[in-house]
Amino acid sequence: MEKKQKENALWNQSMEQLCKEYRMNNHIDPENFERFKVKRGLRNADGTGVVAGITQICNVHGYVLDEGEKAPIDGELTYRGISVTDLIGGCVRENRFGFEETVYLLLFGCLPTAQELHSFTQIIAQYRELPDDFVEDMIIKAPSPNVMNKLARSVLALYSYDDNPEDNSLENVLRQSVQLIARLPSIMVAAYQVKRRSYDHKSMYFHIPKQEQSVAESILFTLRSDKHYTDEEAKLLDLCLMLHAEHGGGNNSTFTTRVLTSSGTDTYSAIAGGIGALKGPRHGGANLKVMEMLEHIKAGVQNWEDEEEVRDFLRRILLREEGDGSGLIYGIGHAVYTKSDPRAIILKRNAKKLVEGSPFEAEFHLLERVEKLAPGVFAQVRGNDKPLCANVDLYSGLVYKTLGIPQDLFTPLFAVSRMAGWCAHRLEEMTTTSRIMRPAYKSIASAQGYVPLGDR
Numbered sequence: 001m002e003k004k005q006k007e008n009a010l011w012n013q014s015m016e017q018l019c020k021e022y023r024m025n026n027h028i029d030p031e032n033f034e035r036f037k038v039k040r041g042l043r044n045a046d047g048t049g050v051v052a053g054i055t056q057i058c059n060v061h062g063y064v065l066d067e068g069e070k071a072p073i074d075g076e077l078t079y080r081g082i083s084v085t086d087l088i089g090g091c092v093r094e095n096r097f098g099f100e101e102t103v104y105l106l107l108f109g110c111l112p113t114a115q116e117l118h119s120f121t122q123i124i125a126q127y128r129e130l131p132d133d134f135v136e137d138m139i140i141k142a143p144s145p146n147v148m149n150k151l152a153r154s155v156l157a158l159y160s161y162d163d164n165p166e167d168n169s170l171e172n173v174l175r176q177s178v179q180l181i182a183r184l185p186s187i188m189v190a191a192y193q194v195k196r197r198s199y200d201h202k203s204m205y206f207h208i209p210k211q212e213q214s215v216a217e218s219i220l221f222t223l224r225s226d227k228h229y230t231d232e233e234a235k236l237l238d239l240c241l242m243l244h245a246e247h248g249g250g251n252n253s254t255f256t257t258r259v260l261t262s263s264g265t266d267t268y269s270a271i272a273g274g275i276g277a278l279k280g281p282r283h284g285g286a287n288l289k290v291m292e293m294l295e296h297i298k299a300g301v302q303n304w305e306d307e308e309e310v311r312d313f314l315r316r317i318l319l320r321e322e323g324d325g326s327g328l329i330y331g332i333g334h335a336v337y338t339k340s341d342p343r344a345i346i347l348k349r350n351a352k353k354l355v356e357g358s359p360f361e362a363e364f365h366l367l368e369r370v371e372k373l374a375p376g377v378f379a380q381v382r383g384n385d386k387p388l389c390a391n392v393d394l395y396s397g398l399v400y401k402t403l404g405i406p407q408d409l410f411t412p413l414f415a416v417s418r419m420a421g422w423c424a425h426r427l428e429e430m431t432t433t434s435r436i437m438r439p440a441y442k443s444i445a446s447a448q449g450y451v452p453l454g455d456r
């Protein structure tokens with residue numbers, strides 16, 4: 001403790017000067033981006049993404065180009081050419097779990113037969129068990145207040161429990177992928193239980209899931225102290241897992257995974273990078289931020305039904321006067337979708353059914369109001385009438401909350417599901433592209449001579 005205090009004191013003394021130095025030497029005038037035609041955020045001038053690869057895994061379709069201009073359309077999402085809405089609809093109609101089938105489709109490229117699905121589901125259930133002493137050595141002994149941080153560290157740690165970690169053959173990476181997809185839910189729940197004990201001073205539970213349980217069922221069974229869940233709850237969680245499983249090669253976490261993969265690194269390093277990227281509040285971390293923002297709105301707006309009052313609060317969020325100071329209305333906007341994100345539509349429909357007559361109904365309507373008012377407020381504040389729609393993160397937190405899932409697990413659940421997409425893209429990057437990703441940066445540094453230490 002004393003050592004830490006000494007270190008901090010030393011740093012606090014120098015911090016102001018070092019920050020001043022940094023600011024003086026590190027300003028880049030935004031005009032440079034236009035001047036040198038640099039694609040800021042890897043985006044073309046019209047907002048479309050720079051095309052960085054070719055994929056067969058997924059298509060995210062959010063606009064069409066009409067005479068060279070971006071024209072908004074309703075969003076469409078397909079996994080391996082199959083509409084996600086149809087994929088989910090098929091499982092719902094047959095009243096069965098669909099996440100395992102989604103994983104099969106994403107990894108192997110086709111829908112499994114009944115027999116193939118049965119054996120694949122068994123493999124996932126078997127791989128669910130963590131290596132001997134993993135929970136004790138990697139989670140209990142080194143807890144984290146943040147479950148996403150623990151997920152990334154645990155994935156890196158799994159390298160040491162793998163007899164063949166560096167072998168990037170298709171056979172080996174497929175084995176590692178299926179193991180990671182199966183194990184991440186177990187790691188997530190264990191990391192949460194240990195966080196509860198170590199940081200929230202509450203009891204922790206380690207229940208052993210049953211072999212016949214689906215991924216969604218195993219999560220609810222191990223998470224809850226009484227192990228109890230209803231079939232309806234598990235099917236809703238399963239739907240959420242299907243919806244979040246994949247979103248093309250360009251989303252920030254998948255692109256990160258593909259960039260790391262292109263260097264030839266091992267599976268654990270590449271996937272841990274993806275988890276780190278997903279945690280960010282502009283990406284998967286937004287589902288947690290939406291719920292924080294909802295609390296700010298609830299506290300700052302007297303009448304939640306008064307559109308004028310909500311509109312004014314949103315305006316103040318954009319002006320960084322309210323909320324977390326980032327200027328972002330979380331759960332709103334998307335890099336590809338314009339008119340609608342098909343996942344938000346499905347989640348909203350389910351959230352609406354779920355909250356009817358429950359204590360969460362007013363929160364649902366408040367989120368609906370944010371969805372309705374945000375584009376107009378954005379147009380007013382930014383002088384930009386680009387279409388902004390609700391994204392997947394706007395309603396997912398409320399669905400989880402209604403299911404009694406703690407906020408600590410909102411973004412980790414996204415990671416559990418997206419592991420399927422990351423692995424599919426890592427495999428595709430490895431097997432179809434053999435070139436290291438290496439874009440360029442335009443340097444605007446002016447030349448300066450070296451000055452010996454004594455002359456500065």
Ligand SMILES: CC(=O)SCCNC(=O)CCNC(=O)[C@H](O)C(C)(C)COP(=O)(O)OP(=O)(O)OC[C@H]1O[C@@H](n2cnc3c(N)ncnc32)[C@H](O)[C@@H]1OP(=O)(O)O
Nearest residue numbers: 047282283284286327328329330331332333334335391393
């Ligand atoms: C799973 C997911 O990752 S879904 C997205 C989750 N993220 C969020 O909900 C956070 C809020 N939304 C956003 O920050 C953005 O809409 C993003 C990150 C999703 C997409 O960003 P971009 O691709 O840059 O969107 P777009 O090109 O439409 O943005 C144009 C400008 O509007 C801003 N903007 C877009 N949406 C929002 C928003 N919800 N609140 C405030 N500003 C916004 C962007 O920051 C950008 O500003 P800039 O010109 O100063 O750089």
Ligand SMILES: O=C([O-])CC(=O)C(=O)O
Nearest residue numbers: 246247250251252335392
């Ligand atoms: O596509 C994106 O940029 C973000 C997104 O919605 C996702 O990864 O699910």
